[in-house]
Amino acid sequence: MTPEVLTLSETPWLFTAAMLIKVIVAFVVTLLIVAYATYAERKIIGRMQTRLGPTMTGPMGLLQPIADGLKLFFKEDIIPSQAHWFAFIIAPIMILAPAFLSIVVIPFGADFQFTYDGTLYAVPLQITDLNIGVLFILAMAGLGVYGIVLAGLASNSKYSLLGGIRSTAQMISYELAAGLSIVAIFMLSETLSMRGIVAAQQGPLWGLESLSFLPNWFIFSQPLAFLLFIVGSMAEINRTPFDLPEAETELVSGFCTEYSAMKYALFFMAEYANMITVSAIAATLFFGGWAGPFYGWINFLLKVFAFMFFFIWIRATFPRLRYDQLMFLGWKVMLPAALVNIVITGIAILLW
Amino acid sequence: MFKEFAKGLSITLKHLLPGNSTTVAYPKQKLEMSPRFRGLHRLVPTQHREKCVACYLCPTVCPAKCITVVSAENDKGEKYPEVYTIDMLRCIFCGYCVEACPVEAIEMTSAYELANFKREDFDFTKERLLRS
Amino acid sequence: MAVNNTETMTINMGPQHPSTHGVLQLILELDGEIVVKATPHIGFLHRGIEKLSEHRTYHQTIPLTDRLDYLAPMSNNLGYVLAVEKLLGMTDEIPERVQRIRVIMAELTRLKSHLVWLACHALDIGAMTVFLYCFRERENITDIYEKVSGARMTSNYFRVGGLSADLPDGLEQEIRTFAESMPAHIEEYEGLLTGNRIWQKRTIGVGKISAEAAIDIGITGPALRASGVDWDLRRDNPYSGYEDYDFEVPVREGCDTFDRYKVRLDEMRQASRIILQALDKLKPGPILADCPKIVLPNKQDVVNNIESLIHHFKIVTEGFKPEPGEIYQSVEAPKGELGFYLISDGSSHPFRMKIRPPSFVNLQGLPQMVEGRLLADVIAVIGTLDIVLGEIDR
Ligand code: SF4
Ligand code: SF4
Numbered sequence: 001m002t003p004e005v006l007t008l009s010e011t012p013w014l015f016t017a018a019m020l021i022k023v024i025v026a027f028v029v030t031l032l033i034v035a036y037a038t039y040a041e042r043k044i045i046g047r048m049q050t051r052l053g054p055t056m057t058g059p060m061g062l063l064q065p066i067a068d069g070l071k072l073f074f075k076e077d078i079i080p081s082q083a084h085w086f087a088f089i090i091a092p093i094m095i096l097a098p099a100f101l102s103i104v105v106i107p108f109g110a111d112f113q114f115t116y117d118g119t120l121y122a123v124p125l126q127i128t129d130l131n132i133g134v135l136f137i138l139a140m141a142g143l144g145v146y147g148i149v150l151a152g153l154a155s156n157s158k159y160s161l162l163g164g165i166r167s168t169a170q171m172i173s174y175e176l177a178a179g180l181s182i183v184a185i186f187m188l189s190e191t192l193s194m195r196g197i198v199a200a201q202q203g204p205l206w207g208l209e210s211l212s213f214l215p216n217w218f219i220f221s222q223p224l225a226f227l228l229f230i231v232g233s234m235a236e237i238n239r240t241p242f243d244l245p246e247a248e249t250e251l252v253s254g255f256c257t258e259y260s261a262m263k264y265a266l267f268f269m270a271e272y273a274n275m276i277t278v279s280a281i282a283a284t285l286f287f288g289g290w291a292g293p294f295y296g297w298i299n300f301l302l303k304v305f306a307f308m309f310f311f312i313w314i315r316a317t318f319p320r321l322r323y324d325q326l327m328f329l330g331w332k333v334m335l336p337a338a339l340v341n342i343v344i345t346g347i348a349i350l351l352w
Numbered sequence: 353m354f355k356e357f358a359k360g361l362s363i364t365l366k367h368l369l370p371g372n373s374t375t376v377a378y379p380k381q382k383l384e385m386s387p388r389f390r391g392l393h394r395l396v397p398t399q400h401r402e403k404c405v406a407c408y409l410c411p412t413v414c415p416a417k418c419i420t421v422v423s424a425e426n427d428k429g430e431k432y433p434e435v436y437t438i439d440m441l442r443c444i445f446c447g448y449c450v451e452a453c454p455v456e457a458i459e460m461t462s463a464y465e466l467a468n469f470k471r472e473d474f475d476f477t478k479e480r481l482l483r484s
Numbered sequence: 485m486a487v488n489n490t491e492t493m494t495i496n497m498g499p500q501h502p503s504t505h506g507v508l509q510l511i512l513e514l515d516g517e518i519v520v521k522a523t524p525h526i527g528f529l530h531r532g533i534e535k536l537s538e539h540r541t542y543h544q545t546i547p548l549t550d551r552l553d554y555l556a557p558m559s560n561n562l563g564y565v566l567a568v569e570k571l572l573g574m575t576d577e578i579p580e581r582v583q584r585i586r587v588i589m590a591e592l593t594r595l596k597s598h599l600v601w602l603a604c605h606a607l608d609i610g611a612m613t614v615f616l617y618c619f620r621e622r623e624n625i626t627d628i629y630e631k632v633s634g635a636r637m638t639s640n641y642f643r644v645g646g647l648s649a650d651l652p653d654g655l656e657q658e659i660r661t662f663a664e665s666m667p668a669h670i671e672e673y674e675g676l677l678t679g680n681r682i683w684q685k686r687t688i689g690v691g692k693i694s695a696e697a698a699i700d701i702g703i704t705g706p707a708l709r710a711s712g713v714d715w716d717l718r719r720d721n722p723y724s725g726y727e728d729y730d731f732e733v734p735v736r737e738g739c740d741t742f743d744r745y746k747v748r749l750d751e752m753r754q755a756s757r758i759i760l761q762a763l764d765k766l767k768p769g770p771i772l773a774d775c776p777k778i779v780l781p782n783k784q785d786v787v788n789n790i791e792s793l794i795h796h797f798k799i800v801t802e803g804f805k806p807e808p809g810e811i812y813q814s815v816e817a818p819k820g821e822l823g824f825y826l827i828s829d830g831s832s833h834p835f836r837m838k839i840r841p842p843s844f845v846n847l848q849g850l851p852q853m854v855e856g857r858l859l860a861d862v863i864a865v866i867g868t869l870d871i872v873l874g875e876i877d878r
Binding site: 357 | 540543544545546547548613620623627630631632633634635638640648649652672675676677679680681780783786787793796797800801
């Protein structure tokens with residue numbers, strides 16, 4: 001018996017309930033990961049730097065993110081008198097919302113099946129399966145820039161302005177490279193839906209039985225695209241070595257110099273939410289999504305955590321690039337490489 | 353290029369392993385100061401009085417001019433400091449007072465947690481210095 | 485008609501800024517991210533040390549010198565003490581053990597100062613892990629400082645004519661172990677930085693200054709040697725027995741931030757070499773010159789010997805009075821040539837003390853090194869100049 005997919009028209013109540021549950025679970029889990037990503041980052045970087053990281057709040061400092069959140073929540077919220085107050089307030093929201101929204105199209109497990117009233121239903125473990133999922137993600141990433149630019153302009157501070165300008169330039173150039181590197185992926189998968197892309201990565205590598213010990217993950221067919229995507233998205237989410245917009249030692253705190261209290265916390269959360277999103281996308285596009293030895297979402301979370309560890313590890317190790325070098329890398333190295341990759345992929349697909 | 357990146361990453365990864373931490377969990381765990389440590393001063397007592405004979409050498413040598421001594425004579429005709437105050441806010445912990453004292457009446461302890469709330473709290477009088 | 489609407493933006497960097505190494509204020513005129521003009525403003529940390537010393541005896545001035553370059557207190561102590569000894573004409577009477585210990589401490593200080601430099605320089609450029617690795621080693625030096633002098637930063641260890649105390653038992657071995665371990669640690673820092681492409685991109689060709697320009701401005705120390713000028717006072721104008729040691733003076737031709745980085749790292753290796761040699765040559769002996777009118781007698785004699793007691797009182801209350809005259813003595817401090825110019829009018833206070841702080845002179849190179857370059861390079865250049873504001877402002 002093939003399971004029936006829940007739809008709004010056929011089974012409105014079940015659909016709504018399932019949807020609500022999925023949204024709440026995904027949101028809460030993401031928020032939790034955001035909170036504990038800050039903890040993990042401080043612990044991991046601390047250990048790498050022969051420190052301990054937080055130890056005082058709760059056992060092993062486990063309550064630290066909550067304490068930080070509380071502290072920021074109760075701090076005085078300052079809006080500089082010369083700032084444009086509306087843009088100043090809207091900016092942190094504009095950066096956080098897209099970061100969370102991207103999670104919507106990411107499948108985090110195989111279909112969940114259950115019987116109700118004698119019918120077998122299947123719920124896709126994905127909030128919604130947009131047929132243009134990848135485009136949606138790119139669009140959301142693009143929206144995030146506005147938050148930073150607005151924050152930079154609205155603060156009416158020179159450091160913030162420089163941070164805003166830097167991030168505009170940086171995000172635009174790296175979105176291009178990261179976006180183009182994904183093109184090669186959907187040339188292979190022939191779909192823009194995230195679900196479709198995961199489905200295309202099942203089975204043995206390149207359909208060859210002799211390679212059955214390797215899964216058909218796109219990392220193997222598209223290593224260059226993977227590299228470009230990772231570097232590009234690191235730049236897009238402002239992680240070291242591309243953290244120029246908030247380069248502490250140069251621009252004090254970049255676009256969020258003038259922010260305080262909860263608004264500052266929103267920027268902070270957005271950074272980590274973005275990190276989760278990017279990890280999730282990378283896991284979906286290149287590492288077979290939820291496929292793997294364990295139960296669906298466990299595989300997925302493991303992959304996401306592995307990526308996040310990698311980002312943190314990079315942050316502990318590398319120095320920061322300079323503005324012009326960043327532009328050089330974006331436009332003169334990564335963009336051509338992404339284009340070449342597309343051409344080669346095209347030729348390979350034609351010849352195969 | 354990638355080799356160097358990998359080398360850097362391996363160095364940080366190696367430090368992630370347990371046993372590399374050098375942190376001293378400060379308020380819970382304190383470092384042992386060396387015997388020569390120049391911390392808070394202490395006036396050395398003898399059986400019934402302080403050892404200091406109010407010779408004025410330490411206020412003279414003090415580069416920060418933070419020691420106040422007023423000498424007096426007790427009933428046995430011995431000189432003693434009626435007032436002996438060190439203004440810890442001015443003291444630069446150079447140790448010259450200890451070096452200058454001919455009778456070794458002043459020494460420096462390993463106390464370094466000297467934060468306090470009021471200015472007056474930093475005037476260390478003779479009684480406080482004898483106790484520290 | 486085309487209207488040219490570009491404007492420069494003036495941005496005030498410091499005195500409260502995470503990477504101006506203290507309270508340096510830079511007024512930067514930016515065209516986009518390009519620095520058109522950089523004007524350093526100094527004086528936020530001015531304490532008037534030169535003037536203060538005119539009202540202190542020679543002895544009381546030593547703790548003030550701790551507070552010049554607070555990252556390298558013993559080098560300052562050494563420079564000052566040597567200057568006073570020269571003024572008193574007692575340079576030849578300094579016992580050998582004193583000279584050896586002074587060299588050991590001065591080289592440890594060089595390591596200490598360079599470690600902080602590397603830590604902050606790397607942190608400024610974004611490699612934050614190096615910062616803590618360097619501070620881990622610096623902590624060992626601070627511990628050694630504490631054991632010999634009783635203070636972790638403001639050492640105040642050297643005295644005119646000797647030292648305030650001998651090395652405590654077992655410390656020689658500790659210093660030896662540390663100096664032997666240092667090259668391996670330097671390898672570790674290099675592993676994180678030298679080969680890294682990003683580090684190279686951020687430093688090679690940044691903040692160039694030619695040998696002629698460097699000499700014109702008066703830049704000294706590692707910054708001068710990285711511009712290809714082979715000049716090191718320890719070798720070219722030896723003091724405190726530096727002529728006895730076998731060490732190399734690293735010189736490089738690149739004139740840029742990367743070469744200054746390499747020169748300092750090589751200097752750190754040489755410093756550990758010198759420390760080990762000095763430890764080998766260290767023999768027991770007196771730690772004060774035999775000049776009863778200048779050095780404080782030991783406490784035992786003060787109690788038992790009336791003559792010592794009189795000397796003690798006289799030195800403490802009046803200090804010593806050098807003949808009228810003036811001298812200049814310089815040492816190779818970690819940051820460059822640190823000079824003390826002393827004028828004596830025959831009293832127990834310096835009539836005038838002029839300090840030549842290396843950071844102050846080196847800072848003059850900054851505008852020339854950053855103008856026309858990017859904002860991010862300003863940070864790299866401030867780091868590479870290794871300035872300490874305590875010394876610049878005095
Ligand atoms: S330590 Fe120095 S500054 Fe402090 S009281 Fe003694 S002589 Fe004065
Ligand atoms: S030098 Fe010693 S004896 Fe003289 S006043 Fe100071 S503490 Fe007292």
